[in-house]
Amino acid sequence: LWPSPRSATLWKSSSVATTFPSANPTPGSSPSRNSAAVTEPTIALVGNPNTGKTTLFNALTGLRQHVGNYPGVTVEIKTGSADLAGVKANIVDVPGCYSLAPRSLDELLAVELLLGLRDGAKRPDAVVCVVDASNLERNLYLASQVVELGIPTVIALNMMDVAESRGLTIDPARLAERLGAPVVPIVARSRQGLGDLSKAVFTAVGGPAPTKRPQFPTAVTEEVASLGGRLQAQSATPTPLFLLERVLFDSGGQVEKLLARRWGGEFHQWAEESRARLKDGGTALGGLEAHIRYAWIGDVLNGVLHRPTVRTTRWTDRLDAVLLHRFWGVVVFLLVMSSFFATIFFGAASIQEYFKDAMNAGADFIASLLPEEGALHSLVRQGALAGVINVLVFLPQIAILFAFLAVLEDCGYMARAAFLMDRLLSRCGLSGKSFIPMLSSFACAVPGVMATRTIEDPRDRLATMLVAPLMSCSARLPLYTLLISAFVPGAWLQTLTMMGLYSIGLIAAPLVALALKRTFLRGEPSMFLLELPSYKAPQLGNVLHRMADRSWAFIRRAGTFILATSIVLWALAYYPRPSSIESEFTSLKLRAEQLKRFPERKAEAEQVQKAFDTERAQRYQEQSFLARMGKTIEPLVAPLGWDWKIGTAVIASFPAREVVVAALGTIYSVGEPDSDEGSLELQETLKSQRRPDGTPVYNLAVAASLLVFFALCCQCVSTLAVIRRETNTWRWPIFTFVYMTLLAYLGAFVTYRVVLYFTGA
Amino acid sequence: MDIETRNQRGRQVPTTLPKSNAQVVPMKSLKAGQCGTVVDLVGSDCTIKCLVERGLRDGSRIKVIVPGASAVFQVGDLTLSLRTCGHCEVFVRPD
Numbered sequence: 001l002w003p004s005p006r007s008a009t010l011w012k013s014s015s016v017a018t019t020f021p022s023a024n025p026t027p028g029s030s031p032s033r034n035s036a037a038v039t040e041p042t043i044a045l046v047g048n049p050n051t052g053k054t055t056l057f058n059a060l061t062g063l064r065q066h067v068g069n070y071p072g073v074t075v076e077i078k079t080g081s082a083d084l085a086g087v088k089a090n091i092v093d094v095p096g097c098y099s100l101a102p103r104s105l106d107e108l109l110a111v112e113l114l115l116g117l118r119d120g121a122k123r124p125d126a127v128v129c130v131v132d133a134s135n136l137e138r139n140l141y142l143a144s145q146v147v148e149l150g151i152p153t154v155i156a157l158n159m160m161d162v163a164e165s166r167g168l169t170i171d172p173a174r175l176a177e178r179l180g181a182p183v184v185p186i187v188a189r190s191r192q193g194l195g196d197l198s199k200a201v202f203t204a205v206g207g208p209a210p211t212k213r214p215q216f217p218t219a220v221t222e223e224v225a226s227l228g229g230r231l232q233a234q235s236a237t238p239t240p241l242f243l244l245e246r247v248l249f250d251s252g253g254q255v256e257k258l259l260a261r262r263w264g265g266e267f268h269q270w271a272e273e274s275r276a277r278l279k280d281g282g283t284a285l286g287g288l289e290a291h292i293r294y295a296w297i298g299d300v301l302n303g304v305l306h307r308p309t310v311r312t313t314r315w316t317d318r319l320d321a322v323l324l325h326r327f328w329g330v331v332v333f334l335l336v337m338s339s340f341f342a343t344i345f346f347g348a349a350s351i352q353e354y355f356k357d358a359m360n361a362g363a364d365f366i367a368s369l370l371p372e373e374g375a376l377h378s379l380v381r382q383g384a385l386a387g388v389i390n391v392l393v394f395l396p397q398i399a400i401l402f403a404f405l406a407v408l409e410d411c412g413y414m415a416r417a418a419f420l421m422d423r424l425l426s427r428c429g430l431s432g433k434s435f436i437p438m439l440s441s442f443a444c445a446v447p448g449v450m451a452t453r454t455i456e457d458p459r460d461r462l463a464t465m466l467v468a469p470l471m472s473c474s475a476r477l478p479l480y481t482l483l484i485s486a487f488v489p490g491a492w493l494q495t496l497t498m499m500g501l502y503s504i505g506l507i508a509a510p511l512v513a514l515a516l517k518r519t520f521l522r523g524e525p526s527m528f529l530l531e532l533p534s535y536k537a538p539q540l541g542n543v544l545h546r547m548a549d550r551s552w553a554f555i556r557r558a559g560t561f562i563l564a565t566s567i568v569l570w571a572l573a574y575y576p577r578p579s580s581i582e583s584e585f586t587s588l589k590l591r592a593e594q595l596k597r598f599p600e601r602k603a604e605a606e607q608v609q610k611a612f613d614t615e616r617a618q619r620y621q622e623q624s625f626l627a628r629m630g631k632t633i634e635p636l637v638a639p640l641g642w643d644w645k646i647g648t649a650v651i652a653s654f655p656a657r658e659v660v661v662a663a664l665g666t667i668y669s670v671g672e673p674d675s676d677e678g679s680l681e682l683q684e685t686l687k688s689q690r691r692p693d694g695t696p697v698y699n700l701a702v703a704a705s706l707l708v709f710f711a712l713c714c715q716c717v718s719t720l721a722v723i724r725r726e727t728n729t730w731r732w733p734i735f736t737f738v739y740m741t742l743l744a745y746l747g748a749f750v751t752y753r754v755v756l757y758f759t760g761a
Numbered sequence: 762m763d764i765e766t767r768n769q770r771g772r773q774v775p776t777t778l779p780k781s782n783a784q785v786v787p788m789k790s791l792k793a794g795q796c797g798t799v800v801d802l803v804g805s806d807c808t809i810k811c812l813v814e815r816g817l818r819d820g821s822r823i824k825v826i827v828p829g830a831s832a833v834f835q836v837g838d839l840t841l842s843l844r845t846c847g848h849c850e851v852f853v854r855p856d
Contacts, residue, residue, distance in 0.1 A: 098814040135838050138816035166838060251806065286806045290813040317826065320840065321793065324827045419842040422831055426844060527808060528844040531815065532833065
């Protein structure tokens with residue numbers, strides 16, 4: 001019936017069903033079973049951003065959706081199942097919104113769901129309006145709109161612990177009486193009150209909707225009815241009055257556009273006529289809604305909410321004064337970031353050694369089960385294991401990266417960092433709101449691109465989407481660590497180089513955004529308004545879960561995509577195997593065998609054998625399919641200081657950048673003789689590579705050019721696909737790929753020449 | 762008092778206040794730690810609604826934490842950061 005502006009792929013579904021014992025009603029206290037009349041009721045969790053909806057969703061469903069202490073973590077609808085007092089219910093986590101007057105895409109998504117306007121999505125049977133008890137007045141603004149929807153509603157008074165710590169006292173019973181809806185105090189983080197909440201929801205399903213609501217002037221209700229009458233004359237299906245009310249209050253808003261898509265252009269005219277009549281009659285719509293709603297909220301809270309008379313300065317106020325300071329705030333930000341990079345190097349290094357030893361031991365054991373020579377041995381040892389293990393050894397770094405990001409998100413610093421960056425980004429036509437998607441992109445650009453849905457201005461949103469992949473994601477970390485450890489001397493210089501690489505994205509993104517905002521996406525700078533959440537101690541469970549979840553994703557990727565790529569690369573580097581090469585080495589082979597007969601000439605025999613093995617392996621690789629392809633592209637990458645092997649590894653990593661480490665491991669491993677010793681020490685292998693003239697393939701200039709190329713290039717099919725999905729056109733992903741590749745090539749070329757000039761290598 | 766502000770592109774924002782409001786100043790002129798009461802929000806309907814929904818409205822008590830055009834302030838128990846970019850102006854009566 002209703003058109004949906006976006007594809008149904010935004011609807012992300014999970015199907016894990018869990019029971020939480022406290023939800024089961026105890027005998028004798030069983031709530032009335034209205035829910036029984038509704039098969040698998042759908043319960044929507046709505047509320048302002050950062051009020052703990054996803055925490056509650058996770059607690060109810062047993063799922064582990066991403067939570068964070070900043071507004072806009074949830075940008076798509078997520079579903080799960082829970083057992084509400086014996087009845088299976090579908091729980092829907094809706095993106096946070098400040099009101100039902102949507103301005104951004106995530107807010108529109110929430111409104112569409114609540115009003116049952118989304119294709120294939122059922123209108124909720126009940127709504128749980130999650131309200132932050134420590135900011136009750138502001139949160140009830142949304143609740144005052146939710147109670148008008150005609151859906152049974154339960155108010156979950158979350159963060160009661162924070163409210164109590166601020167000296168606020170709330171009378172839930174009186175609040176429930178005033179709102180005409182059950183009110184349940186909860187602390188979702190510690191699962192307090194969830195049993196009572198599930199009972200209340202169970203009772204509400206199939207029951208009456210709240211009847212108490214703000215009263216608007218008669219003139220407004222008459223115009224709403226008149227507009228509804230006009231629409232009903234066109235179609236038998238009545239249009240929800242709430243929608244028509246929104247049309248009057250939000251001139252040119254998303255709801256009006258939505259209805260105009262259904263009713264055609266003349267709907268705008270009808271709405272304009274209604275607004276004009278109200279104006280002529282002396283009803284000024286601007287500010288009317290807010291005035292009436294806040295007056296209603298004032299009446300509701302009178303005698304319900306008690307604040308301490310004197311508001312003392314909290315420690316968090318003093319902390320904010322430092323963290324958000326024009327100068328000291330930036331100093332703290334740099335200290336936080338540098339300590340993070342230092343931890344990656346110093347903290348992960350020792351763990352990595354143990355990890356590497358264990359992996360090599362495992363690889364040796366597997367190789368010992370195989371024939372000593374031949375294609376199978378080479379495939380397993382030099383193809384699969386060399387590729388996968390060379391990537392997996394960076395697991396400690398990945399785990400530390402995500403633990404750090406989880407701590408930043410949980411404690412509330414993320415939004416503060418966005419404010420600090422707003423000063424820089426505003427000069428480039430963006431706002432600090434763009435920084436949160438950018439910061440998310442440090443983990444992975446895919447959620448970063450999706451997080452742009454919270455940005456209201458479409459031009460700002462697009463610009464942010466196009467520059468988010470410039471942030472150094474976790475997939476770049478293995479190559480960064482490998483090359484920095486191998487070619488940059490000194491621990492502090494290594495830390496600074498790592499910081500520099502991450503800074504490249506932070507510097508390039510605003511510059512690219514500036515160029516975009518002055519050309520394709522020209523427009524006035526938008527306002528920046530962001531709620532800074534209260535500080536919270538990071539939850540160990542959250543941090544560990546995020547770390548484990550992302551580490552497991554990394555392992556899965558290594559075991560699937562990277563393994564497959566390694567095998568393909570091995571096959572290209574191993575084949576063909578012409579017999580002519582074997583005959584070229586017949587004399588050398590015979591000599592090695594003859595020497596082996598004399599025990600006193602064992603050392604010489606081993607030397608001849610090694611030379612024979614090495615030359616033969618290199619000879620085979622030189623005429624492999626991979627070498628032929630690599631040498632074709634060599635002129636293109638030669639200006640960057642790369643040989644054909646580096647060029648091939650880089651080309652192979654265009655679908656996913658972390659493949660480069662696996663590709664280098666496989667390519668160099670196949671070029672070595674079949675040996676079980678040392679072939680997995682990629683760092684040493686890179687250092688030992690020589691060009692035909694005997695000079696090292698890798699030096700500081702080559703490493704730097706490779707690092708800069710990876711810092712700027714868009715080697716991620718998933719990111720391009722999500723940009724395609726979010727923009728609904730191939731134009732922008734193609735644009736992103738082209739501009740980032742050109743930027744990376746140019747950056748790598750300049751870096752190579754500059755470093756070469758200074759090092760004289 | 763007539764207060765005129767211009768946005769970054771030079772467009773004049775209608776911010777004329779009654780002459781009787783002699784003590785009313787734009788929020789960006791408050792110093793760190795200074796408190797005040799919001800007297801008026803001036804700008805487009807959409808922008809004002811956005812501020813109101815987040816709890817900033819006539820009569821709200823505010824305390825400035827970071828002053829300036831890009832400010833951080835507390836309104837009630839909330840901490841908000843705001844850079845208006847000339848889209849609106851928040852007028853307050855300082856304590």
